[in-house]
Amino acid sequence: MGKPELLRLILGALAVSCVSLVVADDPYRFYTWTVTYGTISPLGVPQQVILINGQFPGPRLDLDQPFLLTWNGIKQRKNSWQDGVLGTNCPIPPNANYTYIFQPKDQIGSYTYFPSTGMHRAAGGFGAINVYQRPRIPVPYPFPDGDFTLLIGDWFKTNHKTLQLALDSGKSLPFPDGVLINGQSKPTFSGDPGKTYRFRVSNVGLSTSLNFRIQGHNMKLVEVEGSHTVQNIYDSLDVHVGQSVTVLVTLNQLPKDYYIVASTRFTKTVLTAIGVLHYSNSKTPVSGPVPGGPTVEVDWSIKQARTYRWNLTANAARPNPQGSFHYGKITPSRTIRLANSAPLINGKQRYAVNGASYINADTPLKLADHFNIPGVFSMSSLQTSPSAGSPFLATSVLPANLHEFLEIVFQNNENTIQSWHLDGYDFWVVGYGNGQWTQASRQSYNLVDTLTRHTFQVYPNSWTSIYVSLDNQGMWNVRSAIWDRQYLGQQFYLRVWNPIQSLANEYNIPSNALFCGKATKGHN
Numbered sequence: 001m002g003k004p005e006l007l008r009l010i011l012g013a014l015a016v017s018c019v020s021l022v023v024a025d026d027p028y029r030f031y032t033w034t035v036t037y038g039t040i041s042p043l044g045v046p047q048q049v050i051l052i053n054g055q056f057p058g059p060r061l062d063l064d065q066p067f068l069l070t071w072n073g074i075k076q077r078k079n080s081w082q083d084g085v086l087g088t089n090c091p092i093p094p095n096a097n098y099t100y101i102f103q104p105k106d107q108i109g110s111y112t113y114f115p116s117t118g119m120h121r122a123a124g125g126f127g128a129i130n131v132y133q134r135p136r137i138p139v140p141y142p143f144p145d146g147d148f149t150l151l152i153g154d155w156f157k158t159n160h161k162t163l164q165l166a167l168d169s170g171k172s173l174p175f176p177d178g179v180l181i182n183g184q185s186k187p188t189f190s191g192d193p194g195k196t197y198r199f200r201v202s203n204v205g206l207s208t209s210l211n212f213r214i215q216g217h218n219m220k221l222v223e224v225e226g227s228h229t230v231q232n233i234y235d236s237l238d239v240h241v242g243q244s245v246t247v248l249v250t251l252n253q254l255p256k257d258y259y260i261v262a263s264t265r266f267t268k269t270v271l272t273a274i275g276v277l278h279y280s281n282s283k284t285p286v287s288g289p290v291p292g293g294p295t296v297e298v299d300w301s302i303k304q305a306r307t308y309r310w311n312l313t314a315n316a317a318r319p320n321p322q323g324s325f326h327y328g329k330i331t332p333s334r335t336i337r338l339a340n341s342a343p344l345i346n347g348k349q350r351y352a353v354n355g356a357s358y359i360n361a362d363t364p365l366k367l368a369d370h371f372n373i374p375g376v377f378s379m380s381s382l383q384t385s386p387s388a389g390s391p392f393l394a395t396s397v398l399p400a401n402l403h404e405f406l407e408i409v410f411q412n413n414e415n416t417i418q419s420w421h422l423d424g425y426d427f428w429v430v431g432y433g434n435g436q437w438t439q440a441s442r443q444s445y446n447l448v449d450t451l452t453r454h455t456f457q458v459y460p461n462s463w464t465s466i467y468v469s470l471d472n473q474g475m476w477n478v479r480s481a482i483w484d485r486q487y488l489g490q491q492f493y494l495r496v497w498n499p500i501q502s503l504a505n506e507y508n509i510p511s512n513a514l515f516c517g518k519a520t521k522g523h524n
């Protein structure tokens with residue numbers, strides 16, 4: 001066993017930055033982040049953004065709102081205490097600090113973090129977490145000559161508080177104003193001819209699926225959210241909100257500059273972000289038409305999604321091959337079916353799961369659960385299959401037992417694409433299909449070599465099924481990664497519970513836990 005890597009983050013007052021984790025001699029990494037506002041003009045208009053350690057140049061302001069960061073795809077084993085969402089943590093008040101201590105375990109790959117409170121994510125505050133392999137764990141591809149991290153995402157010129165007020169008043173999120181790569185409108189990535197680079201591409205946007213491609217270059221897919229894939233070659237890849245992919249690109253073309261493109265999917269108007277792949281010996285700027293990609297095609301994307309498969313003989317973060325866990329041979333203990341919807345409740349636009357539109361409690365559910373504070377959340381409001389009743393507001397928690405093995409079907413009867421995320425877990429995405437899921441849909445499942453990931457898409461008027469092994473005790477957020485939907489209620493918490501309390505299953509409440517709402521320090 002290697003030494004555990006402990007990541008300790010001290011978060012000051014509220015980033016685009018990048019955290020690289022690799023286990024060498026010292027397994028402890030300490031980061032002190034100061035979170036502030038700044039002003040930049042990524043789309044030519046000055047706007048307020050969130051900075052971590054002043055990563056964008058600009059004046060520093062004291063943050064005026066409570067804040068949390070969440071760690072997208074970091075599994076937080078036994079440790080929902082550090083998950084950084086309002087159901088598990090009190091928000092960090094302005095001018096205060098909180099230290100997150102956690103251990104990225106059994107994971108190698110490209111991940112992200114972002115603010116989980118309010119619409120802070122519309123102001124930035126996101127970044128990459130690149131987890132490297134331990135020295136004795138080989139990855140199934142040659143060590144690349146360099147690493148590029150690309151955070152791609154839609155972007156709004158409107159201030160995050162204005163967006164939040166609009167959502168609060170019952171309006172929908174507007175169409176984005178543009179797409180950015182690493183918070184910029186035309187970043188350059190330079191490499192040497194003949195060499196092979198690892199591109200870690202994450203969609204950190206609020207609401208829009210993107211297609212990613214590089215002019216004149218193929219991409220070899222090697223990793224998706226911690227899974228080592230069959231290394232297929234792609235011209236372009238769809239990356240839905242909250243997802244990450246890692247590809248290898250060899251600079252084997254004529255020495256010049258090439259377009260890097262991220263463009264919106266499933267939108268009437270196509271927004272495009274451009275970057276530049278620069279050969280170090282190039283004297284020729286980018287030229288020719290910006291390469292096109294798919295725009296509204298759904299079938300193209302479903303077909304591509306089905307080609308993402310596990311390399312069964314490759315290692316995961318542990319030395320045993322990914323294929324040694326035969327997920328397809330396990331009979332799920334139960335099937336849960338969840339349908340998203342976009343109802344009006346009290347005349348306002350909301351989003352819901354099986355009719356339940358989530359509202360935050362004043363007390364983190366995890367603290368209420370720990371201190372047995374009644375009346376904070378409901379374990380009976382969310383039904384386990386779609387219901388015909390009127391939509392309603394609730395602080396909904398779905399109870400489940402530790403070590404259950406679930407089939408969860410996400411049914412999308414809306415005409416828009418969905419992106420769903422489970423905190424604390426990765427899981428097998430066993431099937432995608434059109435129309436209504438039925439028991440017969442199981443015949444199309446990939447029960448041999450689908451990959452595990454933390455965020456998956458559900459196509460318009462379609463379903464996606466996952467298998468998840470509930471091996472991580474805690475209070476875990478299940479949410480739309482599309483941020484206006486999450487903010488207006490398309491989320492709930494999964495309480496993975498074992499009546500016998502043991503530190504082997506779940507860590508104790510951290511000594512530095514913040515208290516708020518009905519949970520006060522005197523409780524125990």
Ligand SMILES: *[C@@H]1O[C@H](CO)[C@@H](O)[C@H](O)[C@H]1NC(C)=O
Nearest residue numbers: 010011012013032096097098
């Ligand atoms: C965090 O806050 C505590 C208590 O207010 C203070 O003692 C400590 O110095 C602060 N730490 C940092 C890194 O700002």
Ligand SMILES: *[C@@H]1O[C@H](CO)[C@@H](O)[C@H](O)[C@H]1NC(C)=O
Nearest residue numbers: 140229230231311313314315
């Ligand atoms: C799977 O991984 C192994 C290394 O464990 C590698 O040799 C092989 O080429 C990979 N197969 C595919 C199809 O990517």
